[in-house]
Amino acid sequence: MLVVMKMSNAFYPWRKAFSGLFFPYRNCLCCGKVSVDAPLCTDCRSRWQDLRSCRYCATFVSSTEAVEYRCQNCRGVSLPFAMARAALPYEGFLRERLLAFKYYGRTGLRWPFAALLLETFQQFYDGLQFDAIVPMPLAAGRYQERGYNQVELLTELLAAELDLPHRPQLLRRVRETRPLAELNRGEREQELAGAFQGAAANGMRLLLVDDIYTTGMTMRGAAQALRNSGAREIYALSVAASRDF
Numbered sequence: 001m002l003v004v005m006k007m008s009n010a011f012y013p014w015r016k017a018f019s020g021l022f023f024p025y026r027n028c029l030c031c032g033k034v035s036v037d038a039p040l041c042t043d044c045r046s047r048w049q050d051l052r053s054c055r056y057c058a059t060f061v062s063s064t065e066a067v068e069y070r071c072q073n074c075r076g077v078s079l080p081f082a083m084a085r086a087a088l089p090y091e092g093f094l095r096e097r098l099l100a101f102k103y104y105g106r107t108g109l110r111w112p113f114a115a116l117l118l119e120t121f122q123q124f125y126d127g128l129q130f131d132a133i134v135p136m137p138l139a140a141g142r143y144q145e146r147g148y149n150q151v152e153l154l155t156e157l158l159a160a161e162l163d164l165p166h167r168p169q170l171l172r173r174v175r176e177t178r179p180l181a182e183l184n185r186g187e188r189e190q191e192l193a194g195a196f197q198g199a200a201a202n203g204m205r206l207l208l209v210d211d212i213y214t215t216g217m218t219m220r221g222a223a224q225a226l227r228n229s230g231a232r233e234i235y236a237l238s239v240a241a242s243r244d245f
């Protein structure tokens with residue numbers, strides 16, 4: 001059954017982009033209230049529009065200063081990506097939905113999450129030319145266990161909508177990492193350094209996508225591997241990120 005869409009595309013820009021696709025989701029990703037075929041309800045949408053994030057990493061910040069300078073999360077750290085952006089803070093109902101999507105087979109959530117990513121892309125990266133989209137990979141064992149890579153479900157849709165090449169094969173996760181929360185900063189760097197391997201990406205500008213950006217370590221490990229294999233520039237995009245307040 002195809003949902004008939006009567007409201008204007010100008011009010012819901014994602015709808016225009018996804019107009020050819022079946023969009024069955026009917027609840028706001030952020031609060032769970034009914035929000036007929038829009039990823040966010042109007043309350044959460046206005047909250048979303050007021051959020052500020054660090055200019056360089058995806059962290060949501062309280063001070064306006066961090067929008068111009070680096071936030072406490074990335075200050076003094078060398079970043080292998082030009083910029084990182086996320087749609088929303090990783091908390092509450094959105095966090096539950098992301099975990100259901102990632103671990104409990106709720107793959108239908110790819111539609112609203114992809115719609116949210118598309119809007120975030122348009123807000124921050126519109127006008128930039130990308131050579132390809134690359135999803136954050138899972139290690140082979142983890143992929144077999146889960147049966148799908150939730151990030152790849154999102155990047156497939158995003159690449160189709162943005163009419164960009166989808167290139168999961170550019171980045172491999174050669175081994176799974178220990179839970180990073182248990183490690184200190186030095187140990188994490190070590191742990192991630194050898195976890196990824198890039199394929200030839202000479203001179204490419206890439207959009208690297210993940211579902212969750214917390215410490216930024218995973219994104220940095222992956223982006224560094226792509227830079228090592230020749231990528232010219234990396235822009236990172238994720239559904240959720242931590243906040244500094």
Ligand SMILES: [Zn+2]
Pocket residue numbers: 028029030031032033040041042043044045
């Ligand atoms: Zn809401």
Ligand SMILES: [Zn+2]
Pocket residue numbers: 054055056057058059070071072073074075
């Ligand atoms: Zn930052």
